[in-house]
Amino acid sequence: MSAAEQTPEGEDVPWGEVTPEAARRLLVAAVEAFAERGYHATTTRDIAGRAGMSPAALYIHYKTKEELLHRISRIGHDKALEILRAAESGGGAASERLADAVRSFVRWHAEHHTTARVVQYELDALGPEHRAEIVELRRETDASVRRIIEQGVAAGEFDQADVAGTTVAVLSLCIDVARWFNPEGRRTPDEVGELYADLVLRMVGRR
Template identity: 50%
Template structure:
């Protein structure tokens, strides 16, 4: 069955569904082959659409990557916001955020490999947008580490280096995590939260 733009163009749901299918197919293809190793035909085949359909919905393969990267980083920021309680003690806040950050990267490990490891394929303006969100993630976590240092809860020599180490650990989960592993995403969150607390000299 042909799933092209000519099918029922009056239905606004169809273009949205087609875009979603192409984005899902692109995530799978980029995660498996890398951005440079993926063709638009790979994406179209994964979505069970024609190659021409890709360009109906996206101007380029890079635009697909940017939408995936933008949505992925926004999801991480949302996960941090949902987990964080600004009125809580720094230790409780750090534990909750690292848990949420790690669990997200385990649960969304396929997309996480694309979002975090294909940055160099983004166009300069798109890369600037994504890097601004990455800096904001770092800023939020570092502020909690600094708060813990300030009130004596944490013993940390360099808050930025410690923050980067914590985030790098969580990001790397997406590279190797698989559903048939020993730990669930939630258990990975617990494990990495404990590691983070040890990194700041707290328990």
């Protein structure tokens, strides 16, 4: 997840922001297991086994399987919101900022498609308190994109009467990349991002 953490050889460490190392390994294993089998079909024994640890070791770092899912979901949603807010606060016209938001958001969902599937599609497996927390982050994500579109409409850049509906459509289009993206496919994450940015500008009726 974090490109800031690297091995001595310069390779990125997945979820490098999670410490200690045992907790990171368990989280990586949980992402793989949840994406492959689904949250409910995955056991703590499955996760510990993938991490090369005993089931008892998991509970040293995470009290429950749901806590693991919450940690994954929270980090993923925080990253998604960070991407969109960076684009929203950038300089330039609304069309430029919207295109940048879509490129970056789509690229993240493609590059981290396994993680993104868990982050975006296992919401209902969270407990009530954690679910409410993530739903609020999703509202903030929606608001960030909606503000850019509203500003574009107000400035006469976009010809779109239904801003709320268009915002939902834009986010749904971007998020769904995690379902189908294949690293061995004919398009790279950057190419998909460029394609979707162009599609979204058409959706908002760029003038």
